[in-house]
Amino acid sequence: MTIGAVDFGRMFYVRQGLEYATEEGARYYMLNPTAATSEITTQLRSKMPGSMGPSVNVAYADTTNCNSNSSVTCTTITATYSFSFLVGYLGTGARTLRATAQAVRLL
DSSP: OHHHHHHHHHHHHHHHHHHHHHHHHHHHHHHSTTOOHHHHHHHHHHTSSTTOGGGOEEEEEEEETGGGOTTEEEEEEEEEEEEEOSSOOTTOOEEEEEEEEEEEEEO
16 A cells, blocks of 8 residues: 555656646747747756656647737647556556646737
8 A cells, every 4th residue: 555655646746747847838938939849848848857858748739819819829738648657556557647738929
């Protein structure tokens, strides 16, 4: 049971790190609205704890004319990470952790 508690704690730690990294990526995108998505992905991955950054997949979805303003683009950034438990518990296997953040950019 102790190992299970540690493993689930580790999952929540990674989930919080993913959420933080995604929010930081969105902040960077808002401050640098002309940056390429590859640059935003690099920034996001660099904020992940440990050496998990390269394993994060990032997707971008733009919504033009958001907030009823034609000069504003809202970009939803979705980051996913495949988390594997150290020990398999009743068939838990791997879990896909997901975090989203929105960047509102003036163009």
